[in-house]
Amino acid sequence: MSRARELFDRLQQGGTTALDELIADREPESLFLDFKRSEDDGRGTTLAKSDNKNLSKAISGFANSSGGVVVWGVDCRRDASGSEVAKPHCLEDAKGFETKLQSAVSRTTMPAFSGVEFHAFVQADDNPAGFVAMYVPQSFMGPIRGLVGEQYYIRAGSDFVPAPHDVLAGMFGRAPQPRIDINLIHYHSHLDARNDRLTSVFGIVAVNLGAVIGERPFLSLAWGDTATKVCSFSRPTTPICKFVAGTCRVRPS
16 A cells, blocks of 8 residues: 555544644655645635646646645645644535535646545534545556646655656656567468378468567477477568468477
């Protein structure tokens, strides 16, 4: 289980008690945990402009890193000494704000990032005011770009910062590989009973479905307990290579 998933489950199960513990012990969790106060405390009929921006940056930043959790309804800012101080500042309607966040997720990043989860919890059963925890898993599909600001973000300490191209290439870049698909074409076999010999004729076609040329392919064939090397070559000049095995004569066992 990832650290981000563990924090989200902890908030789901513990509610405001778990939140108070995380606020008090935020520093060790800053890489996976972020607090946001809503611009209008969740009163608007749609997501406020700054809330939409923070949502976009958080999904991109956590997805491009190791995942993380955002708790909406907590005011976090630096004091005169430069230290971050967090304190609860409830959303007026936690359930309603959760619905607005869910509706906005698909239009805040490119590509739209699935897997984001939400959990709203209130301070009292007879009061809709409370908080919304948002879980963002790590992306394994490639880099996620925030549409607000047109930037790729990563998590750095307790902030979301634009990711340089070289950093993203190192995180998500993969050298393309050839992908070989082999087809066997089998023709009629002939048994020469007088000479106790079986003749089988077949063809092998190897097709490279990958994005780059495969070098030094090697092919071996096995018949029963006998393995016979048919052919090998290096540096094909086309992505489609044909192997013709010719006639194989193997004495039946």
